[in-house]
Amino acid sequence: SALRSGSSSSPSHFLRRCYCSExxxxxxxxxxxxxxxxxxxxALLMKINPLVSNLALYDIAGTPGVAADVSHVNTISQVAGxxxxxxxxxxxxxxxxxxxxxxxxxxxxMTRDDLFNINAGIVKSLCIAIAKYCPxxxxxxxxxxxxxxxxxxxxxxxxxxxxxEKKLFGVTTxxxxxxxxxxxxxxxxxxxxxxxxxxxxxxxxxxxxxFSQTTPKSNNLSDEDIQALTKRTQDGxxxxxxxxxxxxxxxxxxxxxGAIFADACLKGLNGxxxxxxxxxVQSSITELPFFSSKVRLGKNGVEEVLGLGPLSDYxxxxxxxxxxxxxxxxxKGIKFAAQS
Ligand code: NAD
Ligand code: LMR
Numbered sequence: 001s002a003l004r005s006g007s008s009s010s011p012s013h014f015l016r017r018c019y020c021s022e023x024x025x026x027x028x029x030x031x032x033x034x035x036x037x038x039x040x041x042x043a044l045l046m047k048i049n050p051l052v053s054n055l056a057l058y059d060i061a062g063t064p065g066v067a068a069d070v071s072h073v074n075t076i077s078q079v080a081g082x083x084x085x086x087x088x089x090x091x092x093x094x095x096x097x098x099x100x101x102x103x104x105x106x107x108x109x110m111t112r113d114d115l116f117n118i119n120a121g122i123v124k125s126l127c128i129a130i131a132k133y134c135p136x137x138x139x140x141x142x143x144x145x146x147x148x149x150x151x152x153x154x155x156x157x158x159x160x161x162x163x164x165e166k167k168l169f170g171v172t173t174x175x176x177x178x179x180x181x182x183x184x185x186x187x188x189x190x191x192x193x194x195x196x197x198x199x200x201x202x203x204x205x206x207x208x209x210x211f212s213q214t215t216p217k218s219n220n221l222s223d224e225d226i227q228a229l230t231k232r233t234q235d236g237x238x239x240x241x242x243x244x245x246x247x248x249x250x251x252x253x254x255x256x257x258g259a260i261f262a263d264a265c266l267k268g269l270n271g272x273x274x275x276x277x278x279x280x281v282q283s284s285i286t287e288l289p290f291f292s293s294k295v296r297l298g299k300n301g302v303e304e305v306l307g308l309g310p311l312s313d314y315x316x317x318x319x320x321x322x323x324x325x326x327x328x329x330x331x332k333g334i335k336f337a338a339q340s
Contacts, residue, residue, distance in 0.1 A: 027266055028054035030095040030134075032088075032126050033102025034081075035062030037251035038142060038258065042101060045259035047073050051266040058082040058091035059102070088126075092133035097265050099171075099258060100126055103143035105249040106241045112145040112203045113329065120336050123149045124156055131160035138167050138265045138301050142258055146170040146202040147326055148333035150280055150290055155337030166301035169265070170280030172202045172292045173257035174250060178236040179209040182229050187218035198233065198278050199293045199308060199319075201329065206322045207234045212312040226314065268297030281305060288323060290330050 029046050033039045034057035046052050047070050055077045057067045067081025082091035092098065103119035106112065123143050130139060135157075143149050150170040157163035175198040184191035195215045200208040211226050221229075232239070240250040264277045280292035283305050294306040311319065 024051055025270060026053040027051055027096045027269065028056065028094050029262060029266075030056040030058060030091050030098045030137075032058050032091070032098060032100045033143070035059035035066050036101060037105065037248050038101035038254045040066055041252055041255035042099065042258050043067075043070050043079075044073070045255055046099075046262065047071075047077055047079060048075050049259065049263055049266070050076060051263065051270065052077045054094075055079045056082060056091040056095065058088060060084060088129045089133045092129055092137070095134040095137045096269060097140065097262055098130055098134065098137045099140045099142065099262055101142040101254070101258065102126060105251075106144070106237070107246050107248075108242050110241075112237070113148070113332075115144050116148060116332065116336075119143045119145070119149060120152055120333070121340070123152055124337065124340065127153045127156040128160065131157055131162045135160070135162035136164075136167070138169065138269070140169050140171050140258065140262055140265065142171045142254065144202070145329060146172065146280055147206060147290075147329035148336070151330045151333035152337045154282065154290075155334055159337075164301070165282035166303075168281065169261070169295075169301075170202060170290070170292065171258055171261050172198060172207075172278055172280050173261040174254050175202060175207050175209070175233060175236070176278050177253060177257045177260070179211070179229070179233045182232050182236075183211060183214055183218075186225060186229055187214075187221055189216055189218055197294050197309070199291070200322045201280060201290075201292060201326045203329070204234055204325070205318070206326045206329070208315065208318045208322055209233045210309070210311065210315055212315060213309055223314070230314075230318070264297055265301070268301070268303070269299055271299055276306070286319075286323070288326055288330065291326070 029052050031039055034043050043057050046055050057063050063081035063083045067079050071079035103122045141150050179196040179198050180194045184194045198209045200206045264275050268275045275297040276294050279295050283291035285307055295302050296304040
């Protein structure tokens with residue numbers, strides 16, 4: 001492959017020799033919000049990813065401890081902790097992938113949109129710094145409400161003159177992870193083999209799993225089963241918020257999902273072929289400017305936004321129903337970025 005033959009698009013991406021005797025380019029990953037409920041397990045999972053050579057952990061508090069702890073894991077990457085705004089630039093400089101789980105999580109009774117007032121400002125300020133210190137990085141936005149925080153990030157980058165729609169992602173992998181888990185249990189098929197695309201957005205009915213496209217196909221599920229699986233996937237976040245009873249939302253499953261998505265981004269950057277994941281990106285596959293669907297990842301980030309494929313009548317109905325909600329969340333984000 002291009003990797004092993006040693007080609008490299010950027011001078012900072014020197015080839016590095018692993019103990020496994022394969023060469024992979026140097027890659028820096030930065031986590032913003034690294035001392036939080038998602039940030040900590042995500043830091044651990046990125047530390048054990050052999051594609052990561054530099055791991056920068058940034059938060060407004062607590063990162064020296066998290067970095068010291070994670071740095072003792074005997075894997076190849078170098079870990080550094082950064083705390084407070086004056087260290088944000090150093091955390092971001094030279095980064096290939098920036099993951100953003102910074103912001104407040106839900107408590108029971110709240111919607112993701114109830115987080116907007118706090119998290120919109122956090123995402124905006126972090127994106128201003130990204131535009132300044134690592135404008136070419138792939139940005140993975142986890143902070144909710146994703147349906148609005150991704151349009152906010154896009155507007156910030158546009159204002160800074162650094163926007164590249166191929167490099168901005170809303171992380172919706174947890175919806176895919178849940179859809180796979182719930183489907184496998186119900187259909188009694190091996191979970192490791194299941195694939196389900198999830199499209200739309202990342203809140204309530206905007207989350208639309210396409211169970212009609214699931215592989216391997218199971219013929220023993222009724223329409224009612226599919227509707228129940230759809231609803232459970234849409235309410236998966238709330239299920240965790242209620243079970244945690246005031247102590248936050250999904251962190252461990254989200255760290256797992258975030259690590260899968262970041263790994264896919266790194267593989268794409270490294271030239272691995274046919275890396276496909278669902279993500280909430282700038283899109284023209286519907287009339288909405290941002291939409292989650294399968295995307296093919298490559299050396300520039302998004303290589304191709306894949307179409308929706310054939311939908312069942314139930315999914316077609318779900319798609320039409322989600323559009324007004326998703327449109328409003330996108331417009332709210334754009335308006336916030338324009339006003340502030
Ligand atoms: P948390 O409160 O445990 O951690 C958030 C961290 O962000 C804290 O350590 C905090 O200090 C930090 N932070 C706050 N402001 C910051 C700033 N300006 N710069 C850097 N760091 C800052 O919350 P959590 O459980 O880790 O959740 C984080 C976010 O992820 C929430 O908005 C939550 O809704 C969202 N989330 C998204 C998904 C998804 O599927 N996309 C899944 C789960 C959670
Ligand atoms: C999730 O889907 O678990 C996250 O978006 C967190 C939440 O608030 O539900």
